Amino acid sequence: MKYVRQFGGGSAEGRAKDKALLGGKGANLAEMASLGLPVPPGFTITTEVCRIVMERGEGQYPDGLRDEVAQALAKVEELTQTKFGDASSPLLVSVRSGAPASMPGMMDTILNLGLNDTTVAALTTRSKNERFAWDCYRRFVAMYGDVVLGMKPESEDADDPFDAILDDIKHKHKANRDQDLSAAALREVVAAFKAKVQEHTGKPFPDDVHEQLWGAIGAVFRSWNNPRADVYRKMNNIPATMGTAVNVQAMVFGNLGDDCATGVAFTRNPATGTAELYGEFLTNAQGEDVVAGIRTPEPIAELAKRLPDAHQELVRVAKLLEDHFRDMQDLEFTIQNSRLYMLQTRNGKRTGKAMVKVAVDMVGEGKLTPRDAVLRIDPAKLDEVLHPTIDPKARPQPVAKGLPASPGAAIGKVVFTASAAAEWAQKGETVLLVRTDTSPEDIHGMKAAAGILTARGGMTSHAAVVARGMGKCCITSCTSLRVDAPKKTASFVGGGKEIKLKEGDVLTLDGSTGEVFVGSAPLVPAQLGAELGTLMEWVDQFRRLRVRTNADTPTDARTARSFGAEGIGLCRTEHMFFQPERILAVREMIVANDEAGRRAALAKILPMQREDFVELFRVMAELPVTIRLLDPPLHEFLPHTQAEIEEVARDTGKSAAHIAAKVSELTEANPMLGHRGCRLAITYPEIYEIQVQAIGEAAAQCAREGLLVKPEIMIPIVMVPEELRRLRELCTKAMTKALGGVPIPFTIGTMIELPRACVVADRIAQHADFFSFGTNDLTQTTFGLSRDDAGRFLPSYIEQGVLPSDPFAVLDPDGVGALIELGVRGGRSTKPGLKVGSCGEHGGEPSSVEFCHRAGFDYVSCSPFRVPIARVAAARAALAEESDKP
């Protein structure tokens, strides 16, 4: 019934909670007005009107809206003692959009509305500043022309017709800057602008202030559906049906003289979280001058000297607002003739470090409970706290962009092969490994590098997964990158330009944004403060879900344990196979002609694997360690170049032709769907047998040392229950034999990573002590999407809004999630207490962790540097569930 809500003069028809109806800006203006804060009066036309207009068509407003607007305008006139369109005391207003969800800069705004040839004279008189009045007028005409009359250039590259006119007149008056134009010149500008409007629209510029107002209101509503806003909404999952509100508010001016100013402030330092009023201002200026950066703004502390009363008032208001909203606020203010006006308040964006410090400090100040503090944490932002970052104050222009596969920043000299990376690192150089793609054979190079950049692969490609495991910065799917490794060159191609790179050139990678910079950008190191420790203690009190880590080496395991990992959820035994002294034995096994040959080679691998497991068990004493048996297709281990083939031939005593034939025989059309995982063990049982022997002997050795070990054996890629039944039998036998009577309880479970496994989970559960959902492979098979190849079209899918996000980064709840729920239900229908976890990279992504919590998982497992993120996400999921309860 009521489409317009008033605010100002110490009261308001709405509060902060009314964001759905009033939009974020309108709701917070109403809240500030209700709190008696100095807000220029105004009114909000509700989002309901936007929805009605979308349904009925442009300009088809509901009955009574015009009356309500007229009444609200009258109230503003009364409070400001001005009159809209009046020849002596004219009211000027701003008309701004304000949606329930933040959509910064996506929609349109018009300032100084209400000016015409009559009111501009009154403004001159009242401000005693003719230049000011005409400057406002020319800005208004241009803004109105652009936004309301459709004269905005279609592409960002095209010229704005008003800018062209302004440039001409500046040239004519030999004025370098806008502010060098006199009042007379600005009159000339206004006249030329109006002529342009007449030429473009065939009608004169509207002098009637009410026509101006309704034109602006219509344009703001229209801007809700502009393509830019549409794309933004799709990317951020904001429903198009939500609509925007329109805020009409009396103008105040920070540019009426030296007792005027305009600025922005944060109630705490948004970079560090320190409790201090932080921000900047310009005297005698309008808001857009601060943004334009023509004059350098002064730090907020200076305001105390320039305008001490207004500063004191700002400090008071800032504290009041922070206390009121119980969060750090981001404020916009204007000071007109020494009087402070608040134009906006909202929760302030902050770095990960500030996020943690503010939340923990506010608990100390008694403003938040630990529960509130945890709910305030954006788990994804913790990444920043755990990795070095590029100094936000000195960020250069990027030359290329890929997927932010592993966060943190790295600077180094580029090399194009793993062996070059290892060599250069040996010589003390910091290097970045730049590849078309990485494979397991590049691991030593990745270890040696400070960061990794690849042209292909997605968020869960080999490079990405390994880099995250190492806590190392990585950018994948950098599509403009072309690498010519043999020539030791690379280039970034795009927009008709090419930037060439040769070995040794310096790049900076920002793994948190996916941006690549030429040369060396300044870094800020990771600083884990005491606040993080406090926060994580609270987190652990709230969460139900356990958090383990994916770790293949003692170093990874140690890092993860220091980050609070509660065990290993995935140890990929194959990663242990790639070390130079082992790969030969592995290759011997693969090229063997029969079981005896394979066993001979496996016998060489056995003691090495045993030693690996001993170390892992030591690091993870008292905690469970899930070891996945061999998973990748055998040809991944084979040599590929002629030189490598000849080496293997020499070492195995076979002919190079024989080795080459074997390589070709094992090459698969779709290795992801090929002879791998437990399929290898169905055909060559001895492989798993020896791996389990190594696990058992290692466990027994550690137990004899007095350590508590909890081995869990995990079988990958099970598609039919019979596979698991057989392999469980084989593993039980091998394990029992290897333990040699040492009483160590062990469990045998399976990965659920194929759609079929989800569907027949009830029958698979008969042979499993636990399920671990392999969400990477499950996403691949559910979507029919190879993560190695998706880089070619997935970015365009996300950009176009066909997919809301990369399903390899954010678990897809509708498809993959539905299959997981089916699998959990099936498994627990057979074994009610079945332990369920996940070990895909999703285990470190907050929304995916929340999904796992809701689906009743016992644990998630993720790379070491994501463990704290998963812990926070798990706690938030538990708290959200609590508050969902009636």
Next chain:
Amino acid sequence: MKYVRQFGGGSAEGRAKDKALLGGKGANLAEMASLGLPVPPGFTITTEVCRIVMERGEGQYPDGLRDEVAQALAKVEELTQTKFGDASSPLLVSVRSGAPASMPGMMDTILNLGLNDTTVAALTTRSKNERFAWDCYRRFVAMYGDVVLGMKPESEDADDPFDAILDDIKHKHKANRDQDLSAAALREVVAAFKAKVQEHTGKPFPDDVHEQLWGAIGAVFRSWNNPRADVYRKMNNIPATMGTAVNVQAMVFGNLGDDCATGVAFTRNPATGTAELYGEFLTNAQGEDVVAGIRTPEPIAELAKRLPDAHQELVRVAKLLEDHFRDMQDLEFTIQNSRLYMLQTRNGKRTGKAMVKVAVDMVGEGKLTPRDAVLRIDPAKLDEVLHPTIDPKARPQPVAKGLPASPGAAIGKVVFTASAAAEWAQKGETVLLVRTDTSPEDIHGMKAAAGILTARGGMTSHAAVVARGMGKCCITSCTSLRVDAPKKTASFVGGGKEIKLKEGDVLTLDGSTGEVFVGSAPLVPAQLGAELGTLMEWVDQFRRLRVRTNADTPTDARTARSFGAEGIGLCRTEHMFFQPERILAVREMIVANDEAGRRAALAKILPMQREDFVELFRVMAELPVTIRLLDPPLHEFLPHTQAEIEEVARDTGKSAAHIAAKVSELTEANPMLGHRGCRLAITYPEIYEIQVQAIGEAAAQCAREGLLVKPEIMIPIVMVPEELRRLRELCTKAMTKALGGVPIPFTIGTMIELPRACVVADRIAQHADFFSFGTNDLTQTTFGLSRDDAGRFLPSYIEQGVLPSDPFAVLDPDGVGALIELGVRGGRSTKPGLKVGSCGEHGGEPSSVEFCHRAGFDYVSCSPFRVPIARVAAARAALAEESDKP
């Protein structure tokens, strides 16, 4: 309560319907006895006893069993006027297994039981044939030793201890054959056998006939769980809990003199179906002599001359049994002293041709209804009727074996490249294309060849699918085959031997068995008799499911229509792209740098595609034609060899390096999960736009010619509803424009071939007029199994019983089927009348067709030569459903 059922003497405690309790053999013996037929009396110990023993343990028989057996034995004694173990009129019995499901040769049998040193003398007296009596005795001791006393050698290669003794004694007596041994020599054999038993078991051979009997009964029950039977059951989906019955039956002898005989007979000719008593016999012989093939048996007609009374009786019994069972019977009989005894009757195995003729003839004879006749047809066996086959009478020894990918037989000279196949065929040679694998570029060679043999690929590999479409014999996954195409040689390697082949050598392929023969084997051509036409008329009256065909060419479509296809369910437009004059334009499109370049190339393809569609619409006038838009990844169309690359470079005016770079850029790690299907159209919409334009213009042209066309546009690989929403919009627009006002109704649907599509089918259905389940790809993604690579391990999975069958040949009901049901339910929850079909190769496999019927599909689509099979399977499914109704 009653564990033993009597039969013989004109009555029986059971009938043919009691197979579950009495086993197949026991139930049919009871049936024959009840009919008053001459069956040697005996009794059956029920399968329930087997189940009890399995639960309680060996020898733990239920209370009362021994009494029941004793009573039953007494009845047999009474009927035969003999006595078990008697010194003058001893009863001899056979002890045989007999499970409810046919498990030929999997379990054990003991004959001549009841012989010992006393009874053998009585047998001598009664038979007046000492040699006969001792021959029976020595056979019994050996059989008993093997089966009951565990002296059977463990492996088939090892020597039987009794054979060794027999050989020694034959050598000593200078006897070449068993029958050359005198009675005295046979006594010696028996003594030696018994000594061996004593040596092996530490106990004398049991003389007590009751001990013999219970030993044999126990052994038969035990044999239910022998490894051979276990594997057979797993392969044939026979539950292990079913159990076997044991049949104890009085012995009759066909080897007591010239008025004795033994033989087998079919009530009709099992090869042709002709109504004639067909079979063979040996006079003065035992059943095993017929099998051993030492003497050549005589055709059954000769029996009329030798033993006219017995022959007359056999003719009478055969007719009676066939009429009674209303099916062709396979009989075993023995004639003892001119008297006929029936030992077994069962439904006779027959060729596809005989199957059809017998069923149709019996309807004509008033014995069956058309409904019965259809239920008697094994749809899979129709293959034989539709393709030429190797003469079963002159089948040589195969040199290799692969998967029977497309049935029929072919003889030809081998060539190793598609172009060689085309060249040789041009010269009038019949060739077989022998490849490691085929790709779409080999199509012209496959067309030219009479048969295809590949080393790789499964039942639905490219070679298999295309060959079946062409109705051409094909064997895939012939793992012993090594092809060296550049050298124009190949070889079959295995068992330490190598058989070499060079271009032009002759092979014979049997696509129905997967066997490969060197040289030319005699063939029998396909003969489609009038009976098949009659049968198919009945079939079409019963079925609800419609049957369409997968066809890409007018020839295929015409063949399919002649086989009764009711439309095209899948036309793969990409197959049209590979013709030499087109591939160049396709390659131009792929290597184009921008949309304009792609459009220019597509403009060249447009008229060719339009012409394709015009022809298809003409052949399929009045029937629906589903056209799938481009599906495979683009790189499949690219050149691969240096020569091809240079050709494309010349033709497109680009550098060879540029083309090579493009090829490398487009190469995917897992093309099956890559940039293909509708993903191509999301990134390059113009491809589908032009394809739809071709469809629309072709439809309009045909309509103007007065033809009724029913185009259906199908979008492949949809994973999220938004893909289909966009592409539906694009296709609708393009189609409407292309039709230019000609009023042709068209529909737009999607393939459901990814697990995710099944899960979110309700939302996909919002944008679809029909669903077509792509069961090939759905099987790949559900199992995480590439059909191109599965050949390496899938055969071993099936052999070991880990999988019951090849899921690419037989639809997996538990996994893939469950997802399909989910998809149908989801789709119809949104659109209750949604048309649902399938277009995977499973559409021609009987059990899969039955699944589709049960799941509520509207149609299945399969390759042309499988259309009749699918029609029969559909009718059977409908009839089965009817009889399931209460």
